[in-house]
Amino acid sequence: MRSGSGNHTLTWFKGFITALAVLLAVTWSVGIQPAEAKAAIKSSVSKVKVGGRTFTVQTVSVPKGTPVTLGLAKRQVGQTEAFTSIVKNYHAEAAINGAFFNAYGGPADPYGTLILQGRVAHFGGYGTTIGFLKDGTALMSSLYHSLTGKVTDDKGNSLGWYAVFMNRTPADGASTIIKYTPDRGSRVGFTGGIAVTIVNGKVTKKEVNANSLIPKDGYVLVFTGTEKKSSDRFHVGNSVEEKLVYKDAKGNSIPWENVVTAVGAGPRLVHDGRVELNAKAEGFNDPKILTSAAARSGIAIMPDGSVLLATVQGATMQQWAAIMKALGAKQAMNLDGGASSALYAGGKVLTQAGRPLSNVLVFGSNVK
Known part of the structure; x- marks a missing residue:
């Protein structure tokens, strides 16, 4: 048994x-x-030999699809703030300084294109721009804007209008038309010119600009110098329409309407895996860009769609382009550098900025 x-x-x-x-x-x-382990943000130090010289490059690899946004100093265009403070305020897991800005007296206005949460916050007129779609796909291109519209009276008569700049202080004596949105803050930030306030597509106010209020559900157009006469076509109660078109350097329309985050700087360093550098053609004339060696920051799109953030000390732009190619970049561009060069990942500052910054690209699961 x-x-x-x-x-x-x-x-x-x-x-x-x-x-x-x-x-x-x-x-x-x-x-x-x-479940596969989720790709993580990683930092490393690389030694790259270019032209007989070895450069120490601090890099941060950001997986494709990582949420990204534009961190503005004090959450406004035209302000400055410590790099570490911006990183903390936006809950960044990785960050790098972004567009050039006026760091030498006067308003700290940026120079490049800025897009955040799908809104254009500043127009750039030169260089190269990196943009991100909602799914994290990165694009890189020369990028220009055309902002036009029409104003219609109660009889159905319409006239056209346009704006040259967005969210910046005009130069003294300038004749221009500038659009101000809530990304500038609560006020336009200067006095003078004629201010036209538009709320929900209607003109609600027209006045001499005395640092006019920017409505949370609208914008302000300010006309200065000889362009003041262009404000004559706007009257309280008129309907206002606008149209924003993205263009490349040749003036052709390009499909950037779905870009939710973007920073413009430049020049372009790598295009389709090859060094491509023509700073003068992109509008740069400063010797700091053309010939000098300096601290550099840059961003690259890698063949697998991930993003590489990088900083280096004492490189010319030609060396910087060669370094980015050696790091395996498919597309790459320069960001603001010198004392603005800054990099963060893994809970610590890897490259410390030498001055307060205007704007920062921030990455991480909780950026906001």
């Missing part, structure tokens, strides 16, 4: 093991598999 019972138990156990093996095989085949 005992021997028979033992054989029965052994047979049952072997059958159980066989059934379990089949179940595991079926489970694996239908896709119920162990």
Whole structure:
């Protein structure tokens, strides 16, 4: 009896093991598999030899699809703030300084294109811009803007209008038209010119600009110098329409309407895996860009769609382009540098900015 019972138990156990093996095989085949580890932001130091010289490059690799936004100093265009403060305020897991800005007296207005949460916050008129779609796909291109519209009276008569700049202080004596949105803050930030306030597509106010209020659900157009006469076509109660078109350097329309985050700087360093550098053609004339060696910050799109953030000390732009190519960049561009060069990842500052900054690209699961 005992021997028979033992054989029965052994047979049952072997059958159980066989059934379990089949179940595991079926489970694996239908896709119920162990979850793969999520790609993480990683920092490293690379030694790159260019032209007989070895450069130490601090890099941060950001997986494709990582949420990204534009961190504005004090959450306004035209302000400055410590790099570490911006990183903290936006809950960044990785960050790098962004567009050039006026750091030498006067308003700290940026120079490049800025887009955040799908809104254009500043127009750039030169260089190269990196943009991100909602799914994290990165684009890189020369980028220009055309902002036009029409104003219509109660009789149906319409006249056209346009704006040259957005959210910046005009130069003294300038004749221009500038649009101000809530990304500038609560007020336009200067006095003079004629201010036209538009709320929900209607002109609600027209006045001499005395640092006019910017409505949260609208914008202000300010006309200065000889362009003041262009404000004559706007009257309280008129309907106002606007149209923003993205263009490349040749004036052709390009599909950037779905870009949710962007920073413009430049020049372009790498295009489709090859060094491509023509700073003068992109509108740069400063020797700091054309010939000098300096601290550099840059951003690259890698062949797998991930993004590489990088900083280096004492490189010319030609060396910087060669370094980015050596790091494997498919597309790459320069960002603001010198004392603005800054990099953060892994809970610590990897490259410390030498001055307060205007804007920062911030990455991480909780950026906001």
